[in-house]
Amino acid sequence: MTAVAGDRVYRIGEVAERVGVTPRTIRYYEELGLIRGSAEHVKGTHRLYTEADVTRLTELIRLRNLLGVSLEELTMLAETEEARAELRDQWAHTEDAAERRRIVESAIPHVERQLALVRSRQETLAELEAELAAKREHLNARLNELR
Amino acid sequence: MTAVAGDRVYRIGEVAERVGVTPRTIRYYEELGLIRGSAEHVKGTHRLYTEADVTRLTELIRLRNLLGVSLEELTMLAETEEARAELRDQWAHTEDAAERRRIVESAIPHVERQLALVRSRQETLAELEAELAAKREHLNARLNELR
């Protein structure tokens, strides 16, 4: 069970480059509890990240960029729940189905909160778009009027 | 030509409350050149704002909130052009049509830049939404699998 390949680990520099931030940012996020580390990382040693960690971090950065939320709000949104779930997911492969179900179940409302937030933002953006489009039309009308 | 009514002016406190910010924020924006003031406001006297000013400020705040851009980017986006255009618009009522046309023409690409930005943001949000929806589906599938 030494894995199906793909359990390659990355160091902070490589991860940072892949997701488009600096190592400092990643350590800062860990410090805030936004990503794991505080527990499973032995102080003084190099931090190691899995592909799943990279995926998660990428998602967080996207949420930050697109929604413009503060890191505190982002922490609320993402919670450490998912990280725990991801970790326990592998651990759960040998565990009983009931536990696995509980984990998956707890992950769903979390994704739905993100979805709701994204959609809400889409709606307000649609309103803004409509207003800008109307404004442009109005300007064009005025322009024709002046000929 | 003492106006058609509606040329009521507001002081900074009232404006701030209406758009949902503090007076300090408004002064700060003026300081950055995001809104007018530096020129037409006599130092030491109370600042006065028209309904058009309030509208403009509201729009700026919305762009800031929805797009999450920095005030520097916002300055680029909004430029002082529009403010000037607005002001000159009334002044242009007595002016020749050529000048009025020039003003309206210059305002259009400005609105289009904002529109482009909003739409671009909508696209990336749509992508994110699709991914989140897929993720939710995946989780639901796993959940059914566990029964």
Next chain:
DNA sequence: CCGCTATCTTACGTTTACGTAAGAAAAAGA
């Protein structure tokens, strides 16, 4: 085992976007 490079920890520095305090002055109201 060794050297070199990437990381680690600690801690102070920086930028953005305002908050807040203080004293003076303008403007509104009676």
Next chain:
DNA sequence: TCTTTTTCTTACGTAAACGTAAGATAGCGG
């Protein structure tokens, strides 16, 4: 005109989100 309220200017303070520097150490390639 006098009082009261709101605003003005100036300037230092602050929270968030990292940047940056320094000295030590981990860990990979040889």
